[in-house]
Amino acid sequence: MAEIAKSLGVSVQTVSAVVNGKPGISPETQARVRGAIVELDYHPNVQARTLRGVRTKTVGVIIPSITNPYFPEFVRGVEDAARAGGYLIFLCNTDAELKHLLEYFALTRMNRASGLICAVGLAGSWLDEPEVRRWFHRFTAEDVSVVLNGRRGDDLPVKATLIDTERAVRDAARHILGLGHRRIGVISPPAGLSVATERVGSYRAAFAELGQPLDESLIVPGDFELEAGAEAARRLMRRRNPPTVILSANDLAAFGAISALAGLGLRVPEDVSVVGFDNIAFASVFLPALTTIAQPVYELGREALRLATTRHPEEGEEGEVVTLEGRFIARNSTGPARQG
Numbered sequence: 001m002a003e004i005a006k007s008l009g010v011s012v013q014t015v016s017a018v019v020n021g022k023p024g025i026s027p028e029t030q031a032r033v034r035g036a037i038v039e040l041d042y043h044p045n046v047q048a049r050t051l052r053g054v055r056t057k058t059v060g061v062i063i064p065s066i067t068n069p070y071f072p073e074f075v076r077g078v079e080d081a082a083r084a085g086g087y088l089i090f091l092c093n094t095d096a097e098l099k100h101l102l103e104y105f106a107l108t109r110m111n112r113a114s115g116l117i118c119a120v121g122l123a124g125s126w127l128d129e130p131e132v133r134r135w136f137h138r139f140t141a142e143d144v145s146v147v148l149n150g151r152r153g154d155d156l157p158v159k160a161t162l163i164d165t166e167r168a169v170r171d172a173a174r175h176i177l178g179l180g181h182r183r184i185g186v187i188s189p190p191a192g193l194s195v196a197t198e199r200v201g202s203y204r205a206a207f208a209e210l211g212q213p214l215d216e217s218l219i220v221p222g223d224f225e226l227e228a229g230a231e232a233a234r235r236l237m238r239r240r241n242p243p244t245v246i247l248s249a250n251d252l253a254a255f256g257a258i259s260a261l262a263g264l265g266l267r268v269p270e271d272v273s274v275v276g277f278d279n280i281a282f283a284s285v286f287l288p289a290l291t292t293i294a295q296p297v298y299e300l301g302r303e304a305l306r307l308a309t310t311r312h313p314e315e316g317e318e319g320e321v322v323t324l325e326g327r328f329i330a331r332n333s334t335g336p337a338r339q340g
Contacts, residue, residue, distance in 0.1 A: 004036045019110075035099075038106045055143070058088045059115040059308050060108035064096040068224055069252065069280040070297055071119065074149065077301020078117060087114070087309060101126060105135045108144070115145040115308030127151065145312035147304045150195060152321065159307040159319035161300050165277075165326035166202055168293045172275060172328045173206035175291075176245055180337035181273065184214055185243030187222035187232040187253050196249075199277065203247060222249045229256025230263075237264055237272075244272060244337040251276035251283050254290055258333065269335030279329060288332035296324045 001015045008015075010029065017025050018033040025033075036042075061078055063071045075091060082089050090111070092104035101118075108116050116139060126132050127148075136156050139146050146158040176184065186203060189196035200219065207214050218239065222232040229248055233256070236243055248254035254276035258268050266272050268288055276283060279294030303322045312319070 001042070004033065004040055004042060007040070008032055008036055034103050034106065038102050055114045056112050057086055058090060058111055058113045059117060059305065060092060060104065060111070060113050061089050062092045062094060062101065062104050062116070062118045064094050064119060065224075066091075066093045068250075069282070070250070070278050070295075073280070073297040074119065074301040074304075077298040077303075078305045079301075081302040081305035085305070085309060087305070089305075098126060098129065098132075102131060102135070105132075105139075109139075109142075113144065115147065115305075115312075117147045117149060117304045117308050119149040127156070140312060143312055145308050145310065146319075147307045149300065149304055157312070157319060159312075160321045161304045161307065162321065162323045163295045163297075163300060163326050164323050165199075165293055165295065166206075168326040168328040169199075169202040170206045170209070172247075172291075172293060173203065173210055173212075175328065175330055175334065176247075176273070176275070177207075177210055177212055179245075179273065179334060181243075181245040182212060182337070183241060183243045183245075184212075184218060185233075185236040185246040186214065186219040187229055187236075187246060187248045187257065188219055189249040190223050191221060199249070218243050222253055224250045224252055226252050226256035226259070229253030230260035231256075233257035233260040234264070237261070237266070242272075245275065245334065246272060247275045248277060251278045251280045251290060251292055254292070254333070255282070255286060258286075258288075268333055271338055273334040273337070275334060284331070286333075291331045291334040292329055293326050294329050295326050300324055 001012050005012045005015045014025060014029065015033055018030050059082060061075060065071065079089055094100040133156065136146055136158055140157040148158055148160045152160045186200060188200050204214055218236060220232045220235050222228050229252065233246055236246060246257050248257055254274050257274050261268055261272050268274050276290045276292035279292045283290040283292050307320060
């Protein structure tokens, strides 16, 4: 703490207050101290200072956005499995900010957690960041199991939980073409995310395989939020030859698209069909009930907890990967293509 205080020009008492979560320190100073904690590799054992080397029965769970309905379902699966196994979890929401991710890595280490679950598939190219990679190697050296949700760790000594949706995407493509749709719009997830490449790539492959390649001019950038889906749908419908069906980045974007279509005086599915992705809780009760690709998110959370509390891979060793299957669900938001 003295080294951190000296490097920042603050008192040791200030550093101690930040480390121990005491009030009275400005947000700016807190951020500087936490940054120095990460940079200088300082890790007090706040739960068991006298028990060096002893890990607690806690697991950190890092997600990019608590407002995305995908993640509460995932965390619920983690929590239920943790409770059954006698573990506690602490939840960290990064708001898709790399600096917050690094702070939570430090928090995980300070709490001497047994494992770490990190949902990176929807949160940018974090695995390419040198500091993130150093943290994963550091956790491995300290016997902490790291589980990535949504993306493999490539050459990293980590485990992974994934959902294979290729078969479900092919089923969705057959369903759409069977309804006579040929002008197919796509609202892509944010550029740069692995999930964007996977979802759009899967749709491209499925429609090409069925003899109806996607029109690239009808693929527009989007996001996972309501307003992003609405704006993307409005952009698609302004095209000279607009689509008769819209495939959305996720269910929230699909809800936004349906709202925007209604604002344009268009009916779903009579005028335009809409397909989501995830099958969140609201998908089946939304009006119209949403056709979507379901992901077993709760089960994925349970598997992630299991991996986080079992033996970690050694350096240079590939960690266990659990892959679950997605499935296509046809509901009322898709119907025959409007002619003309």
